[in-house]
Amino acid sequence: MTYACSGSESGEKPEDKKPFTGADKEVKLMTVDPGHFHAGLVQKYGYDQVDSVAYVYAPEGSDGLERHLDRIEQYNSRQENPTNWVEKVYTGPDFFEKMIQEQPGNVVVLAGNNAQKTSYIKQSVDAGLNVLADKPMVIKPEDFPMLREALAQAQEDGILLYDIMTERFEITTLLQRRLSMNADVFGSIVEGTPENPAITKESVHHFFKYVSGQPLTRPGWFFDVDQQGEAIVDVSTHLVDLILWETFPGQGIDTTDVQVVQADRWATEMTPTEFQKVTRMESYPDYLKEDLDDENNLNVFANGSFVFQVNGVHGKVSVEWNYQAPEGTGDTHYSIMRGSKANLVIRQGEEQNYVPTLYVEPLDGNGGEAYEETLKKAIDDIARDYSGVSLTTAPGGWQVVIPEKHRVGHEAHFAQVTRQYLQYLADGEIPGWERKNMLTKYYLTMQAYAKSR
Structure with missing residues (x-):
């Protein structure tokens, strides 16, 4: 990889920027303080x-920058x-101000x-710059008005402000959504209750993991909820997004249409040895x-x-972080959509390897031959877009068989987004x-953050 210190030459001024056309090389990226591996x-x-x-x-002296450049070099040099x-x-204490001033991208x-x-989002939008941001866009309720203003300003000025929702591209989630839109298979979504929600999304993550084949080193601030954010405002963003995206496909949900019913938070304990292993820091x-x-x-x-x-x-989201997954396992996801004719369930446990x-x-009364024929037709229709998808019987109903070629993995989802x-x-x-829905999902996570206290 080639890299050099950027000069002081200024890029285009906001008023000189031309609309995008899809032409080659017209998009120029400017990455700000890449402390998370998602930037790479x-x-x-x-x-x-x-x-x-x-x-x-x-x-200057950013460990995240060094790891970011190493990761890009790895991509450049792979066979x-x-x-x-x-x-x-460019490195310096004024790195963000320098980006706004120069605007080479x-x-x-x-x-x-x-x-x-x-x-950073608000200032970038104010400067006429488009923004592609990793989640979460906001971690504290007191900053939510600033995000609301940035989204409104972006819309008014024709600026594209977007967050990276990778989980929409996970194949089982895609097919769960697709089947939920088939009234003959799923029926309609039930309303559910706080104790038994209509749609539930639960995920379990791990601090120590491998990314692009290498052990992931996390910065110390990743474990500071004032810098990274608690799970209830971080990974939960994905799960809230999926609930809105699956339950109300193509519909915009206003903040006045949602309400947090209950919320809870709890801690994960890490030993000094575990902290040192995942951060490579000698002390806290x-x-x-x-x-x-x-x-x-x-x-x-x-x-x-x-x-x-x-x-x-009613929807429920739940996020847990453990230190490290047992050998042969990894991050897990569970999801259920409850319909009037059938439940669509994603499991990722030991039984599913x-x-x-x-x-x-299917619910009682919906599991006969006629229903099976309807389901097979729905799967055949899906197979036109996702070749090889098929059906096999499973306890309580059927399993959707998904060929490995459609399981591209979490890292590839960033390219899809x-x-x-x-x-x-x-x-x-x-x-x-x-x-x-971008505004509404962050409204929900901020309300949950407050209610969890």
């Missing part, structure tokens, strides 16, 4: 529409489908420490010392759950329902 995953693959020269602005990124780097990529992210930084117990273990409020209503329909697996479980964003840039707009 946006560049794991190349895109015709994106210039291979990418600009990075980061504070299969190598990329050809050229990283032009036209899309800001934000994936790092979340403490300033909402402010000062900002974490208030979270230490009497035995010098770190308590991270990385877990949370909440129930909310959307137009009377920790591979997300979708089941169709980026391509979606590039299409929105070429179209000149983000669909109205997307913009409305």
Whole structure:
């Protein structure tokens, strides 16, 4: 990989910027303080529409910057489908102000420490820059008005502000949504109750893991909820997004249509040895010392759950973080959509060899031959878009058999989101329902954060 310090030459001024057309190399990336590995995953693959020269602005001495550049170099030097990124780097205490001043690119990529992210989003939009941001866009309720203003300003000025919702591209979730839109198979969504919601999304994650084949080193601030955010405002963003996206496809949900019913939070304990292994830091930084117990273990409020209503329909999200998955396992996901004719369930436990697996479980009176024929027709229709998808019997109903070629993995989903964003840039707009639901999901996570206390 080639990289150099960026000069002081100014880019185009906001008023000089031309609309996107989808032409080759018209998108130029500017990555700000890439403290999270998701910043690198946006560049794991190349895109015709994106210039291979990418600009990075980061504070001096940033460990995240070094890991980011190493990751890009890994993508550039791999044997299969190598990329050809050229990283032009500016480091200094004024890194963000320098990016705003120079503007050598036209899309800001934000994936790092979340403490300033909402402010970075607002200032980027004010400067006329498009933004592709990793979740979460906001971690504290007091910053939510700033995000609301940024989204409104972006819409008014024709700026594309978008967050990276990778989980929409996971194949079992895609097919769960697709089947839920078939009234003959699913019926209609039930309203549910707080104790038995209509749709539930639960995920379990792990601090120590491998990314692109290498052990992931996390920065110390990742474990500070004032910089990373609690689970209830972080990973929960994905799950709230999926509930809105699946339950009300193509519909914009207003903040007045939702209400948080109950919320809870709890901590994960890490030993000093575990902290050192995942961060490569010899000791806890000062900002974490208030979270230490009497035995010098770190308590991270990385877990949370909440129930909310959307137009009377109850949804539940739950996120847990453990230190490391047992050998042969990994992050897991569970989801159920409860319909009037059948439940659509995603399981990812030992029985499924920790591979997300979708089941169709009809309610009493809906499991006969006629229903099976209807379900097979629905699967045949899906197979036109996802070749090889089929059906097999399972306890309580059927399992949707998904060929391995459709399981592209979490890292590849970043390229899928980026391509979606590039299409929105070429179209000149983000669909109205997307913009409305972006605001509403963060409204929900902020309400849950407050209620959990």
